[in-house]
Amino acid sequence: MCIDRIPFLKQLCPYCEKAALDGVTHSKCLKKLRLNGVFSVWAYEGVVRTAILKLKYKFAKEIAKELSEYMAIYLVNQPIFPKNSILTPIPLYFLKENFRGFNQSELIGELLADQMGWNFNSDILIRKRLRRPQTELKGKERRENVRGVFAFNSKHKLTNQPINKSFVLFDDVYTTGSTLKEAAKVLKRRGAGEVWGLTIAR
Secondary structure (H helix, E strand, O other): OOHHHOOOOOOEOOOOOOEOHHHEOOHHHHOOOOOOEEEEEEOOOHHHHHHHHHHHHOOOOHHHHHHHHHHHHHHOOOOOOOOOOEEEEOOOOHHHHHHHOOOHHHHHHHHHHHHHOOEEOOOOEEEOOOOOOHHHOOHHHHHHHHOOOEEEOOOOOHHHOOOOOOEEEEEEEOOOOHHHHHHHHHHHHOOOOOEEEEEEEO
16 A cells, blocks of 8 residues: 555544644534544545455455554654543444454554554443444434444443543544544543544544
């Protein structure tokens, strides 16, 4: 891949979608949103789109390493994410993960967390049910499709941990942000401090 030649993306506030430094949620928007900010590295087009689709649907797992390495090169100079963050990949429904053999967000996320020196936790959230793919839906349908789809894994006791625990929710593609926003809602309700979103592309 020639991914190292692709320009990085300008960041937007995940609520109002206006320009925002490092993707940080505007202070006035933060009152209406559980995400402290969302950072997407590249635009979902060209070689980046091709790489993600090959990973997900052609099962080209070797792409995960290259994507994570290029992301880390860029992110290491970005001050947006708190130190000692816990990277948490957006979970797949177990039947879908069993069919594919892996969760692409978990695969890349674990590599990226190691490169960034972050903690990694892949089971703090669970996906309770299988829904239609978000790619088949638009706007309000996307929000409704993921409503209540995530749950906190009861084996974790987040409320007994220091309130300054920061989470980085990791997913492959950001479209409307409905998936990240719904997952952030679950973590915030269980006592998480800051919750950020990170995606390969938007």
